[in-house]
Amino acid sequence: MQEVAARRLEVSTDLERALDRGELVVMYQPFVDMTDSNPIGVEALVRWNHPRWGRVHPGDFIGVAEECGLITALGLKVLEEACTQQQAWLAEFGNEGPFSLSVNVSTRQLRDHRFVSDVWSVLSRTGLDPARLILEITESFTLDNPENAGSRLRELKQLGVRISIDDFGTGYSSLAMLQELPIDILKIDKAFVDHVADDPRRAAFARAIVRLGRTLGLELVAEGVETGAQRERLLSLGCHMAQGFFFAPALTADEVGHMLRRARMLRQTAGDRSVAAAEREAELLTLGQSLAM
Numbered sequence: 001m002q003e004v005a006a007r008r009l010e011v012s013t014d015l016e017r018a019l020d021r022g023e024l025v026v027m028y029q030p031f032v033d034m035t036d037s038n039p040i041g042v043e044a045l046v047r048w049n050h051p052r053w054g055r056v057h058p059g060d061f062i063g064v065a066e067e068c069g070l071i072t073a074l075g076l077k078v079l080e081e082a083c084t085q086q087q088a089w090l091a092e093f094g095n096e097g098p099f100s101l102s103v104n105v106s107t108r109q110l111r112d113h114r115f116v117s118d119v120w121s122v123l124s125r126t127g128l129d130p131a132r133l134i135l136e137i138t139e140s141f142t143l144d145n146p147e148n149a150g151s152r153l154r155e156l157k158q159l160g161v162r163i164s165i166d167d168f169g170t171g172y173s174s175l176a177m178l179q180e181l182p183i184d185i186l187k188i189d190k191a192f193v194d195h196v197a198d199d200p201r202r203a204a205f206a207r208a209i210v211r212l213g214r215t216l217g218l219e220l221v222a223e224g225v226e227t228g229a230q231r232e233r234l235l236s237l238g239c240h241m242a243q244g245f246f247f248a249p250a251l252t253a254d255e256v257g258h259m260l261r262r263a264r265m266l267r268q269t270a271g272d273r274s275v276a277a278a279e280r281e282a283e284l285l286t287l288g289q290s291l292a293m
């Protein structure tokens with residue numbers, strides 16, 4: 001116990017310093033339309049480049065940040081950096097870039113009464129169109145205090161952002177509550193995706209979530225897709241959007257830029273080829289006409 005407490009203290013002290021020294025970096029995992037694998041957005045995922053421990057994953061420090069109250073500052077930093085980055089991609093790629101930016105928000109951040117005005121300030125400072133921002137919340141928030149949760153989410157929706165339920169199916173959501181809350185997207189937890197192609201029981205859960213989502217008019221994103229078989233099965237169940245190592249892992253901002261530049265280049269090459277093909281076709285037509293005469 002003492003060791004765990006000492007470790008937590010060390011992490012929280014280091015984390016405070018990390019925020020000031022810029023040791024936190026934001027990575028971006030694309031989510032795609034599985035019908036053509038085109039990226040339709042990115043999810044911001046924070047990493048901590050610790051001077052001694054190397055790259056630390058969020059699972060090892062988000063909990064501590066929540067306990068010691070640093071999550072508000074950390075979350076705001078991630079939101080601001082991700083919105084600034086998304087604006088830069090929009091400036092360079094327009095609609096060829098990621099359309100949506102998804103940012104994780106912890107329950108503790110949402111409970112803070114300043115949260116809505118903080119989001120509004122970041123949107124105004126960065127100039128990002130709120131329609132491009134998705135806030136990912138977990139089921140625990142909606143359970144916490146359903147009435148407060150509902151009004152907080154409605155305030156956020158008034159800003160024009162979309163709300164997504166992360167890791168859906170692993171919490172304790174009351175289905176009736178889902179109907180009441182202004183939710184736009186359900187992210188199907190990896191646990192249901194893992195064996196969707198080889199275990200009929202798990203496939204039944206995924207199918208039920210897809211049906212529920214569609215009935216409620218929600219968008220669906222499958223999390224943690226790792227194989228082509230999972231992709232095919234999810235598509236056949238009616239889920240078209242996904243995220244997972246099968247498509248792309250979390251990438252640095254530079255890597256996303258590179259990926260988008262390459263995609264644009266390929267599209268242009270394909271475009272040039274079709275122009276060349278059209279020119280060749282026109283030539284043949286003229287040739288054919290001249291031969292027929």
Ligand code: C2E
Nearest residue numbers: 045046057058059078104105106224225226243244245250
């Ligand atoms: P999440 O929001 O559900 O994010 C998805 C996690 O699954 C990410 O882990 C991602 O790298 C991983 N993942 C994606 N595709 C696959 C796959 O195909 N296979 C496997 N095995 N894993 C996959 P990561 O980046 O370690 O993040 C873990 C969690 O930490 C996130 O889960 C999210 O709840 C939290 N988190 C990350 N960034 C932030 C943040 O800025 N703020 C807050 N509050 N939480 C964050």
Ligand code: MG
Nearest residue numbers: 043104136166
């Ligand atoms: Mg998430």
Ligand code: MG
Nearest residue numbers: 166167187223
């Ligand atoms: Mg998730």
